[in-house]
Amino acid sequence: MRTDATEVLDAAIPVLAKDRGASMQAIAASAGISRATLTRLFPTRQNLVQAMAVKILDDCDRALAHAEKDTSPIEQVLTAMVADYRPFAQLWNLVYVEPDVLGVPDASDRAEAVFRRTVTLMQRGQDLGLLRKDMPATWLASTFCGLAETAWELTLEGHMGSRQAPDFITAILLHGAGA
Structure with a gap:
């Protein structure tokens, strides 16, 4: 499970590039983490x-x-x-x-x-x-x-x-x- 913010950002950037409306859940899934972990790292979109x-x-x-x-x-x-x-x-x-x-x-x-x-x-x-x-x-x-x-x-x-x-x-x- 990724919990390093840089790794999460590396995974999130392509998701948002492909789909500007990607949900936090979709971004978390692409990073291999839970939405809760994502929001702990980044509280808001x-x-x-x-x-x-x-x-x-x-x-x-x-x-x-x-x-x-x-x-x-x-x-x-x-x-x-x-x-x-x-x-x-x-x-x-x-x-x-x-x-x-x-x-x-x-x-x-x-x-x-x-x-x-x-x-x-x-x-x-x-x-x-x-x-x-x-x-x-x-x-x-x-x-x-x-x-x-x-x-x-x-x-x-x-x-x-x-x-x-x-x-x-x-x-x-x-x-x-x-x-």
Whole structure:
């Protein structure tokens, strides 16, 4: 039985992503715990959603901090960040659209900071000749997050393997969809 809040959040995030109206009972079941245990960890649905948002933002911050410190060639830096795409998918899928997140102090500011840092990383890729310079870095950052969200959703629905997703995101990000 899971009683670690982080493990419960990891199990709850995909449930809410698939079904915005998922009950606390359905979320608890997906985490392999009772509803009572879930409500002991997160007394209300709003508390749960807000904790999910904080976790997602923390995960994005960790991935970006690693990418920002990495002195490897930019292709390796971006490949490593894409390998950890889920928090960026979850950011777009849940944090930007879930109304209960509005109660999280600074969530909007943190989400905007994550996006600005992602833009800066894309600019670094442009400056070093890896990414196209004829597109704004904001477009490339949005494309990355959109691709991450799509890959995560397809993985959740069983249309794509979880190990395929980073390769597909990287291929589209670096080479586009042309033949």
